[in-house]
Amino acid sequence: MPLDKVKAVNYKRFLSKRVGQIPESGIRKFFGIAAKMPEVISLCIGEPDFSTPPPIAKAGFDAVYDKPIGYTANSGLMELREKLSEHLENLYQISYNPEDEIVVTVGVSEAVKCVFTAICNDGDEIIIPEPCFVSYEPEVVFAGGVPVQVGCKAENNFEPLASQIREKITDKTKAIFLGFPNNPTGAVLTPENALAIAKLAEEHDFLIISDEIYDRLVYGVEHICISSLPNMKERTVLLGGFSKDYAMPGWRVGYMCANPDLMEAFSKVHQYAIMSAPTISQYAALAALEIGEPFVKEMHEKYNRRRKLLVSGLNEMGLDCFEPRGAFYAFPSVASTGLSGDEFAEKLLIEQQVAVVPGSGFGIGGENHVRIAYCKSYEEIEIALKQMWEFISNI
Numbered sequence: 473m474p475l476d477k478v479k480a481v482n483y484k485r486f487l488s489k490r491v492g493q494i495p496e497s498g499i500r501k502f503f504g505i506a507a508k509m510p511e512v513i514s515l516c517i518g519e520p521d522f523s524t525p526p527p528i529a530k531a532g533f534d535a536v537y538d539k540p541i542g543y544t545a546n547s548g549l550m551e552l553r554e555k556l557s558e559h560l561e562n563l564y565q566i567s568y569n570p571e572d573e574i575v576v577t578v579g580v581s582e583a584v585k586c587v588f589t590a591i592c593n594d595g596d597e598i599i600i601p602e603p604c605f606v607s608y609e610p611e612v613v614f615a616g617g618v619p620v621q622v623g624c625k626a627e628n629n630f631e632p633l634a635s636q637i638r639e640k641i642t643d644k645t646k647a648i649f650l651g652f653p654n655n656p657t658g659a660v661l662t663p664e665n666a667l668a669i670a671k672l673a674e675e676h677d678f679l680i681i682s683d684e685i686y687d688r689l690v691y692g693v694e695h696i697c698i699s700s701l702p703n704m705k706e707r708t709v710l711l712g713g714f715s716k717d718y719a720m721p722g723w724r725v726g727y728m729c730a731n732p733d734l735m736e737a738f739s740k741v742h743q744y745a746i747m748s749a750p751t752i753s754q755y756a757a758l759a760a761l762e763i764g765e766p767f768v769k770e771m772h773e774k775y776n777r778r779r780k781l782l783v784s785g786l787n788e789m790g791l792d793c794f795e796p797r798g799a800f801y802a803f804p805s806v807a808s809t810g811l812s813g814d815e816f817a818e819k820l821l822i823e824q825q826v827a828v829v830p831g832s833g834f835g836i837g838g839e840n841h842v843r844i845a846y847c848k849s850y851e852e853i854e855i856a857l858k859q860m861w862e863f864i865s866n867i
């Protein structure tokens with residue numbers, strides 16, 4: 473029997489306008505090009521080059537044999553929530569109740585989705601200081617909210633100023649999303665600035681959602697945990713995770729902490745979408761909190777050495793580089809070369825096989841900059857710097 477001719481399907485018809493309005497991530501496109509080129513030194517990717525510390529990984533493997541690997545409670549293993557509560561109390565003297573103020577998520581990524589889905593009604597505004605990690609703005613849009621960008625400037629150490637934020641506050645402002653230590657700039661918030669932003673949140677009655685995934689990676693300064701500021705625990709949603717500080721990105725574990733009234737709503741999104749974070753990974757995360765400290769310190773020292781090498785190397789070759797005090801990124805301006813960030817990254821890749829990411833992919837304030845991740849060995853960074861010298865000398 474002859475088959476009927478298959479009717480062409482117009483797939484676009486099925487897609488939501490919300491998803492359609494988000495462009496493809498500029499940085500992913502770049503990773504793709506770099507990944508296909510052999511011999512590239514890739515300083516593109518924002519993930520630790522260290523393996524998960526073996527005793528932490530072993531705790532995950534052991535759990536497979538020793539524990540029932542079913543779903544955990546929706547909020548995560550109680551032992552892990554208890555340990556997280558203790559950990560936050562020790563580091564920042566804030567007290568989160570493991571019963572109803574902490575939920576273990578599939579990385580900070582999932583926590584961002586839960587929070588925006590739970591708080592945004594159509595048209596609600598979320599203030600987002602940029603440059604910033606690429607997922608915040610799309611997640612606001614997916615949830616029906618409206619991202620309101622604030623461009624951070626190098627001359628202000630890439631911090632958002634309270635005066636800039638004040639200008640953007642309207643009666644639709646629901647929250648500000650802070651991501652410090654910052655990806656891509658490496659900026660941290662000074663205590664004065666954090667307090668000024670906290671005061672605005674109180675005065676104008678909005679939430680602070682604070683992605684503190686790089687909290688342990690600060691150099692020569694103290695990390696300011698927003699919820700530990702006076703009166704801030706009640707209006708802060710604290711997001712944290714294991715991907716960066718503990719070199720566990722593929723284990724996919726993070727957490728969100730908030731007041732029980734908010735958490736009840738976040739948990740609804742989490743429980744229907746995810747059920748519970750991966751059980752094996754939760755056991756590994758528990759071990760990270762129990763025995764991970766020496767590894768965190770060791771990796772921190774190595775990052776700091778690389779940071780100093782990279783930043784001084786960039787400044788010596790005439791690329792104005794603000795001193796990053798957190799995370800594992802440098803964010804130099806390439807304006808002195810006469811090239812845009814996009815042109816610089818593309819030509820450097822083709823001519824010297826060094827991959828960096830154009831800053832424009834991270835939002836307002838990123839133009840004419842590139843992000844360089846120092847998640848490569850000291851020796852590889854030395855080679856990359858030599859190749860960059862060569863490239864710049866020939867422009």
Ligand SMILES: Cc1ncc(COP(=O)(O)O)c(C=O)c1O
Pocket residue numbers: 518578579580581582605651654655683685713714715721724725726
């Ligand atoms: C600032 C920031 N937040 C969140 C994430 C995602 O983290 P996770 O692996 O916990 O989902 C990243 C990853 O690069 C990041 O840089």
